[in-house]
Amino acid sequence: MSQAGAHPPLSASISSRAAATAAASPSIDSLPLYLRRHVSLGFNQDDVTALLSSIDSSQARNAPLQRTTTATTTTSAARPALAQLPAELLLQIVEHVPVDYLLDWRLVCRGFRDAIDGQVLYHCLRRTRLLGYMGSRHSRAMESLDDDEDYAAIHLLEARFERIETGASASGDDDDDDNDQATGRPIWSGSHAVFRVDDEWYRQFHRVGGAQDRQGNTIDDADARWSRTLDRLELRRPEEGFGTLRWCIRLDHAVLDLDFPAEADRLHFDVRVNLATRCVRVAWRDMLVRFLKTERALRLMLDEKRTHQRFTFSHAEDCLRDLRRKRLAAALSPHSKVDRHIRWSLRLLHPLFGCPPNEHTMTLENVENDAVHMLLLLRRAASLSAAQVDYLHALARDYRAMEAQLRRLDDAYAEFKSYLTVPGFQMNILLPAMVTNAGHVPRDPVAWTDELREKIECQVERWRGQRDAVEQVGEILEASNEAMGVPDDSFDELGSEF
Structure with missing residues (x-):
């Protein structure tokens, strides 16, 4: 920011532009074209006027000592004193301008133009x-x-x-x-x-x-x-x-x-x-x-x-x-x-x-x-923050864990049902549609739509509350399958008299 302080004061055109903007109608459309393009930056007219006035006041020099007391009094009464904002502070603000507004801010004044063409563009390059x-x-x-x-x-x-x-x-x-x-x-x-x-x-x-x-x-x-x-x-x-x-x-x-x-x-x-x-x-x-x-x-x-x-x-x-x-x-x-x-x-x-x-x-x-x-x-x-991305990936991990557990439960129940050959007796576990159609869910959670994310959040929340019960049912089914899977003649050659 050392170069910003080396700039000479802004030309009189900037000051006159700030005064003209301050005295203009509240409607931006009433401004001339050469002024309208400088204030149509995505902010209202008062924001732009205050910014231009701050730039002008921060780079203004002290009035010459040769001015008469009458002139000084008249100037002070007509133009109230403004806060002396350092140019470095203003250029720090420019560093945080969104990238799609950066070229508009470049048109404000020569100081902004030189800063954006130099260190601001370089900092954009680093990101x-x-x-x-x-x-x-x-x-x-x-x-x-x-x-x-x-x-x-x-x-x-x-x-x-x-x-x-x-x-x-x-x-x-x-x-x-x-x-x-x-x-x-x-x-x-x-x-x-x-x-x-x-x-x-x-x-x-x-x-x-x-x-x-x-x-x-x-x-x-x-x-x-x-x-x-x-x-x-x-x-x-x-x-x-x-x-x-x-x-x-x-x-x-x-x-x-x-x-x-x-x-x-x-x-x-x-x-x-x-x-x-x-x-x-x-x-x-x-x-x-x-x-x-x-x-x-x-x-x-x-x-x-x-x-x-x-x-x-x-x-x-x-x-x-x-x-x-x-x-x-x-x-x-x-x-x-x-x-x-x-x-x-x-x-x-x-x-x-x-x-x-x-x-x-x-x-x-x-x-x-x-x-x-x-x-x-x-x-x-x-456009997502780091916290939002972490939340989506955590939700995706829980969703995949839910999918894997419910599919294991469905496979165990299908095997258990195969041992029960009762004619006309049908039993099915109704898996959630979200798990049944899991192949159509994008692997990257960032690609999920808001509607899909809300459905997955609802399913995962219910699964978290029932995870222990689902795990116990799965263990019971696996133990039952292991017991019923033993052949009928498996105990014939044990050497026992009974």
Whole structure:
């Protein structure tokens, strides 16, 4: 924050803008356009006026001593004294602005602009996660997995921020931070950032991918069926469908595609993925600015469509699909025949916002459905707090324990019933429908809808109160089955005279 104090006082235009905003009508629509864009930040007019006044007062200098007493008295009477807020405190507030409002706050004043372009954007970079997506459960590489646990272990890989490359670090010098301090450059002066993929994904993929069976130590030792997926993760092979989700960005509560589309020949900024070295190198400033612009556009679209009466899927899903289609269409070239065909295919996708569907079925619909469903799931997970996520996972563990216990009880009772061959006598244990349909319940509790979560909470709560009784009944049935399972002639050769 040392740089914030070095800024000169704000220009007179900021002060006049604050005065004009304070004197304006309570309706923002009555303001001129050049003022309206600065106050439409998601807050009311009084909040913006107070903020601008605080900035102006915190950076104002003492009045010259040459002013007359009359002028000083007149100024004091016309303009009451404001609290002198330090610029560092104001910039700390900017650090906590939601990411979808950050670009709007950048328009407030020059001090905010310089801070957001520097340390605020750098702090956003430190919180950024890059997520690689290997494909849906029904993709070619994933459909051959034995169970859903293996898919859950490897279908997402997460890369965390490690460092910003400078000229020294790019050339292999480990003392790049000292060089930055010696030259007086800020730590965010480098153009590229390095993210490192978590080791846990490599351990799981080493087991699932087949390298462990071959006693291999590198990712290249995996089965050949993974080669296409790994090449697409490294952006070395084109996708089968335009707009396929391969890499996405997670920053606080927001999750979006890394780029539209994330293909080597169509990227808008430099991205290099090397799974062998476990590194992702990216032009971080261009990446974050495009991400913030897209997230802001999504927020504005959500607000605009909030009063809409009809939706094809849902409010959030329709807006996300519409935004992705616009961004993907903007990346197409009108001079390419292939791109013109893709643009035509995008127009034939399922209409949004309650429009009647067409009779065309495009291959891009499956690509869009998979991408949007994964993005919505990741955005939902990012919006939850740590306590909420822990609660959902604890509820999922109890639900799986309930399911396993009731299924064991059902199997024991089925065996017990097999020993009772009374004609016309039927007995059944009516298992809860939630357990009967357990195969349709998503394994990830974050993907549960609110209705499904409430039903599971009700079932688990009842099971917790009856767990001991269910366990006792199961023990009785197992003991009875063990006793009735003894053959009739099992005591004939005991050597006893009785």
